Each structure stands twice: as C-alpha cells, then as structure tokens.
Amino acid sequence: MKKILLISSLVLSIISIGGCSTFEKNNEESKSEIVDQVFKRVEAVELPTVDISLATDVVSHRALYNIYEGIYRFGKSNELVPAGAKEMAKISEDGLKYTIHLNEKAVWSDGKPVTAKDYVFSWQRSVDPATASEYAYMFSPIKNATKIISGELGRESLGIKAIGKYELGIELETATPYFQNLLAFPNFFPQREDIAKKYGNEYAKTSENTVYNGAFVLEDYKGPGVSTEWKYTKNDTYWDKDEVKLREIEVNVVKEAGTALSMYEDGQVDETYLSGELAQQNKENTDFVTVLQPNTFYLQFNLKKDQSILKNKNFRKAISYSINRELLANNILSNGSKAAYTYVPMGLSFSPLGDKDFVNTSRTKAVFDKKKAEECWNKVQKELNRKSIDLELLVTDTESAKRLSEYFQEEIQTLLKGIKINITSVPYAVSLDRLQSGEYDLALTGWSADYPDPMSFLNLLTTNNQLNYGGYSNKEYDTLVSEINDNLGTDVGLRWDKMIDANEIIMDEEPITPLFQLAKAYLRNPNVKGIEAHSIGAEFDYKNAEIVLK
Template identity: 40%
Template structure:
C-alpha cells in the first residue's frame, strides 16, 4: 500500500449536512462552532468508492480499497498523521536499541476492540505470527521479512513461535529485526502489521473479515453495514481510545464506477467531492472548487511470461514501447496524471544525495513506434508466427474501459499482426485472476506501502507474491536481496535499486503507462481529510463538516 490499486477515478466524497432533529440550542452551539472554525452541522460524510471491499482480514488484504477502510477502522502500533509523519496509535511510545535491531513498545491501556476486549501485546503477536505462517498463504507476508526469522517461518523452515516478537506483558511488546530498518516506524503503520483479537478471529472461522459483523475494530470507526457490491457504512467507534478527537458520526460509501455519475451527484448537491477526467477537467478547471494533486501511484501493463508470445523479450519490448503514454496521460485522462517513465514514481523518494529516484533513472520505456515495429517483427520471426492474439484483463470502470480500448487501438495499429481482446472484470475478481496467473496482459496499478523505492521494486523478484507474471532475473533478485539486507552503505543500496529498476525495463517485464494524478471537485465545507502518499489513501479521523 501499497497495494494493488482499483481504477478509482470515479471515487468521490459527499457530505450530508441536514440539521433536521437539532433543537434551537444545538443549532446555536453549532453556529458558534462554525464561527470558531470547528465542526458544525450533522457530522455525516458520504463517499463514493469504485469497487467492492475484497476483504477486511488485515492479514489477507492486498488492495487499496481494503486498506483504505482498514486505515479508518483499525489501528497499529503507530499511525500516519499529517504529512505522513508516524504518530502513536495503539502504542504510546517506543524505545529502540543502539544497533536499531530491537524495539520495545509500550501499549496504551485504554485501547479496546469494538467488542469490549482490551487491545494487548498478545494481539500483535497473534496477528504477526498468523501473517508469516506458511499455512495462512498471505500475499503480504514478505513485508514482515525484516522481523527476525519471519522469512524462514514463511518458508516452513522454522515454527511460528520463533518469530522476533514477544509480549513481555499485556502492555509491553518487544520486536527483534534481522537488520536495522530506517523507516520501521512508518512501515508498521501498514495494515499487515495491525493486531487481531485471537478469540474473535477463531470464533468466526472462515467467515472472519467477510462481513461487517464478522470483523472487530480498534480504530476511529467501525464497519457498521456492508451490502456487497452496493454500499458500506462506517460509524464512529465509541470504544476508541481517542474518540473525543473523532468528529464524524457516520461515513456512507456507495459503489459507483463511472465519472459522469459522480459529477452529476456533485452538480445536484448530493456529492461534495467528485473525481474528474478528460472533458470534465476542461469544464471545471477554472472553478474555485477544482483541485488537482499528484499521486505516487503508477499504472502499468503486466505481461504474463507464461504466455508463449510474451515469453519472447522482443514481443514484450515492442508492447512496452509501442503505444503513446503521453496521449493517455494528457488527453485521455487530463487530470494531472503524467506519462510513467519507470516503476518508481516521480517526486516520491530521494536518495542519500537528495536526488529524486525517477529523475536519476529517467524514462526507461520511451515510446518509439518505428523501433517497436522492428522488435515485433523480430519476435514473430523467432516464434515462427505471423499473428499474435492476446487478451487484456481490465477493471470494469468506465475510465478503465477507455484506457483499455486506447491501448488496443494503439498496439494493433502500431504492431501489425497483433490482435487484442479485452476482458473487463470487477476488482476482486480481477485480483483473483491475476493472482492465479489467468491472463495474458493486465492493466494494473501499484501504490507505495512505505517511503522507500523497495516498496515498488521488490514486487518482481522470482516467485514473489506480487510478481504474478512468471518474470525471473537472477541479477535483479540479487540486487533486491542486497537492498533488503545491507543498510550499512545507503549510497550503494540506492545504486543497487536504481540498477534493479534498469534491469526490469531492459527485460521489458512490464509496460509503464502513467503516474496517477487526482483531479476533483470539492465543496469548501469538507474539512480535515488527511491524504497519505503511502499506506491507506485517506484518514478520516480528523475530518469534519463545517457548514
């Protein structure tokens, strides 16, 4: 988280500020708060989401939709605040050893689960062991491999009780690492590191995390209602230790897949935040409610090398360089997105020399139609074929459909002999097909889970949980392993990660498309939504309505 992304350009926020039911005294108090700059009116926020929640099991989640809901209903040892600075969550404080390999966390004694159970150190021990247990088959188990023995446990070489985590007592937790990790406190804000109530999880069995009632919460909100593929609702968690700082009483989500519907809701004053693309940007960009933001999420085309044609490097290189990325970003999307020059996004992280990763490596997948045609012809000759047919797996939103059709038109025109069919699927089903390798090409996205290039480049190690396309390069694996295990020379580590990304594109493992921008309309009375560059996209703990 980041996480596998849904194509969520239709996402929007809407706020209900109806004052029905307020007495005169309440209204006067509300008006006074408004003048002071605080919350006023009914604290109900309504949002649109583009996809169904795949799971609420923090150990099994792999996607942005799940992580966004978990960020607001659950809480780890530390959480992300404004400007992505880690701040105390279930833990009050921590102490680190001089060598940076041992952390001792003091948990707060007033933290509770929504069922009334206390949140204790044992809840973290249970969840972390469950995440790395080979039998759990958690795709995100690898994100815990900095914890002592986690990788060996996940490979089945050691039992789970050898994991470097220990409940000294109910409110003291010790964590041992394999190596110092400079961003460890930011890392543990990620959902896979959240605690779980063992008694509750075991009582739910295989239903845990699949319904609102079969999940328990320790964050600012609870998932109070979940109508699959239609809507879901969050309510303020009265058991939350910091509930006095949570202003919203209710957050309603409705699943809407197209931009035009969101814009229409905005215009009819039912929606207070609506995502925009293309012609809508041109229509609204001069209005005071128009906002654009850069996003460190990258969309790309996966190429499954289990397909005979895509196992050929020339065919992959032809696809990677054979379509107009600028056209997709600047014309088709027109929302602040930019053409992607690699896997690690622009303006995300800088190295020891303060140089931006993307700026250092440059554009590794420049469009070159003439060269792409030559590569495609060479690939066909090597394969002994005149034509190639491929299927493009895609999201089922309106905007994703437009991008899929554009890619098909560009590649079929620029690479004679290529035929592409498009298979649009709901988000959860698309993730399942990717995980099972049941696709040829797949339009996919990835956002960062923590502030380091590794959150992108380690996806494609041989047999990696998020590789999902049969890619393998021994040198690439070696460089990633060095980047994970050797923090003694940060400049050398940075250079290794730069080289690894270069190898990825020399092999044409993926075809980068664009780095996402967000263009949207927002009413001025929506306040306090905190947006994150990694982990869950939004925190609503500090959000409120002022009208």
C-alpha cells in the same frame, strides 16, 4: 488498482476516488443549527476485504486504516505519530531491536483492551503459510519471517513477543531503514485471536464478524466484492473519540463517473471521483482537488504461460515502444497524472544527500518510438515465425479503465499490424482473482508505495513474491534484491547504488511496461474539512474530518 495500487500495494483501481455535497453551502439559516456530521462519498469499486492479513488493494487499505489502528499513524505531513503506542519505539544502537510501550487507553469495540498479544497474533497469522497472505513478504525484515513464510519454521518463531501486557519486543534480521513506516501500515495492525477463532473461515468476511479498534467501526458490509454500499460509524469505545467529529461516513459504489458527478451536483453525496474529460471540464471548479500519488500504473505481461509470445523480450519492447505516454496522461486521463518512464515513481525517494530523485537515476526508460516498435515486432515475427497474435487485455469494469483499454487497443493494433487486442472488462474483485490465478495475457494494473523507499516496488518482482502476478523470474535480480534487503541496511550509499542497478534490470527486461503516475482528481464539498490525504500507506484518513458550515 493498488497497493494492488495500489494495488497498495496494490493491485490498485485505475481511477481516482473523490467526493461531493449533501448539505446547502450557502444556507444562512443553517449556520446556527447543529450540523449532522454525516459524510457521503462515492467509491468506484466494491470493497474486496477487511481482513488485515489479506488486504492488498487501495480500497481495502483505506477502510482498514479508518476502522483499525496500529502502533503509529501518519500525520498531516506523513510524519509518524504514536497511536496504538504510548510513545515512539526505543531502538537499539545496531537497529535490530525495537521496544514499544503500548497505549493503555486503547480498547476494542467490544470493550476489551488492545494488548501486546493482539499484535503478536496478528503478525504471526499474516506470515503463517496457512493464511496465504500476499503481503506476508512485508514482514521479511523481522527475524525468522522468511523461514516461516517458506515453511521452514513455525509461526511462533517470529521475532515479536509480548514482554508484558502492554509492551512489545521486536527483533529484525537486519537493520531496515523503512521499518518504522511499516508500523503505520494496515497489514501490521493488531487482530484478536479469540475473534478469529470464533468465526473461523468466516472471520472478517462481513462487518459483523470482527471487532475494531479504530476511529470508526464498519457496518452493512456483506462480503468481499458483494456490497455496493457500506458505512463507517464513529467508534464510541475509541481511546481518542473526542477528536472524532464525524458521526458516520456513507459509501456508495458508482462505477459510471458521469452518474457519480450528477449525484454530486444534485447534492446526494459530498465527494466524487473524476476521470478523463470530466476532470478536464471541472478543473476550474472551486471544489476540484488533484493530488499526484506515489504510484505507477503499468501493463503487466503474464509470463507464466508456457510458449507464450509474452516471454519474448522483443515483443514486450514492441508493446512498450508503441505507447505514447504523454498523450495518455495529458489527453486521455487529463486529471494531473504524469507520464511514467520507469517502474519506481517520481517523488517517492531521494538520494542519501537528498539532491536526486530516484527516477532521474534510471539510465533505461520506457519511451514512445514508432520506428523501434516496428523493428522489435519484425524481429519477433522472424524469430518465432509468426505474423499474428490475439491477446486478452484484462481491466476493471470502470468507465476510466474502459477508455484506457480502448486507447491501448487502438494504438497497438494500428502500429503493430497482426496483433489483435481483445478487452476483458470485469468487476474489481474478479480482476484481482484473475490476476492472482494467472487468467490473462495483459493486465492494466498498478502499485502504490507502502513506504517511502524504492524497495516498496522493487521487492514485488522477485521470483517468490506472492504479488509477482506476472511470474517474472531473474536470478541476478533476486540476488541483488536479497543483498539490498539483507546486507545493506546501514550502508545507505551502497544501498542506493544497488537499488539503481535493480531498477535497471527491470527497465531493460520490462516484465511490466510503465504507463503513468496517477493523480487523484475529485470534487469535495468545501464544507468538509480535516480529511488528511497521505502519499504513502492508506490514502485518506477521516479521523479528524468534520463538516463545518461557512
């Protein structure tokens, strides 16, 4: 799952998304013909939402990034590129004030200009408690955002204002090293107030109930978690439309990886995901692509339930020690994924001197140790006077999730006698709902970085974060995270050390137990060129994609 990996933040889907081929690769006659620029791909799960304020997952963020556009885009190397802005923001010396001149060529799909007021409305809507945005906390660097989210101030107090029709002024609470990266993130994109008011509660619930300012517009989307197919069509009003080559992107939801692979091999689609044995079997295929993502998938413990055995630290440790992460990554996933021993993934962030990966600073790591697993379980049995326990493991209804959950079930039940794991497999959108409502014991989920900083992960486990679905609460941790966010924006050395301390608390208490860092494995027709894969923010950018026959 994403961003929520996921999800991307989020809760995220636990399988890779990839692609396949609808045109002849070796048809010499077709080389001289005009190629129909239609790209067909497979998605493993339904699209949960296209509401900018409500999106939290990988699939939604991928859609939003291609049908809307914000102040910046990410370039090929994840560098920031002006898009909705005319140029890079002007920043005050103290790092607190940003002035942004907008791109006056940008218009909505109904022809109206994209103005500063659209950004003001969008951000105010996202922090408004009435919207119930789970990503509202992402706006916390902005002046008064935290007080608005808590209901202490009205949304009009947010530190963003329209200086003119095409000029934005932004004021922060404290200097924030990663703030400019947020301006390329989908939840910070503009929204039209008149359109939101027109459709009310039905706003952005279908493809017809909104307007777009990105390279593509969404079509045939019938609602959250409902549509099993939809498409992105080239936006003829997009300011940079001459650079957009694809006429259409067709998406079909296929949950069985084997079925999706057959569709690719039959030429029905141009891209498909691979998982487990299928990834292993196709590693030598010239169409095979794998990319290690800045995410961490983990077992999440529901700590909200009163008297739950999951509140016992030794029990969580027993579960963690019982999992062989190397075997999981290398034998079960077999797609280039890596074992994860810490909450923050490798390759995301490096020390101020750039010489040490944040992962390598962790003194406490999640490891496989049968003896310690049994010792911790024995302690729990004595402490609570219990010899057995039944637990529900919540997963999505994908083939990959099923295989992983069965592995956990067997490993835990075999090593820790008396523990029974019951697997509940539900559609992606339903799993998100159940995570949010706390209807589970254990959940197989994950998170993908929204920006290249450990706080993209560490912020999630504070007591009042709406994405803290497990209900973890630790005053020391909350205080430490607040100090990092509020007081250490310019002291990069001390900030780094404090983030290490925060990570140590999580790894010691394990409200989540890290499992693996997911690599995306997929097959894509080599005639499809120009798709940009980003390690942060939205996963795929189709703006510069095109079909080029060899």
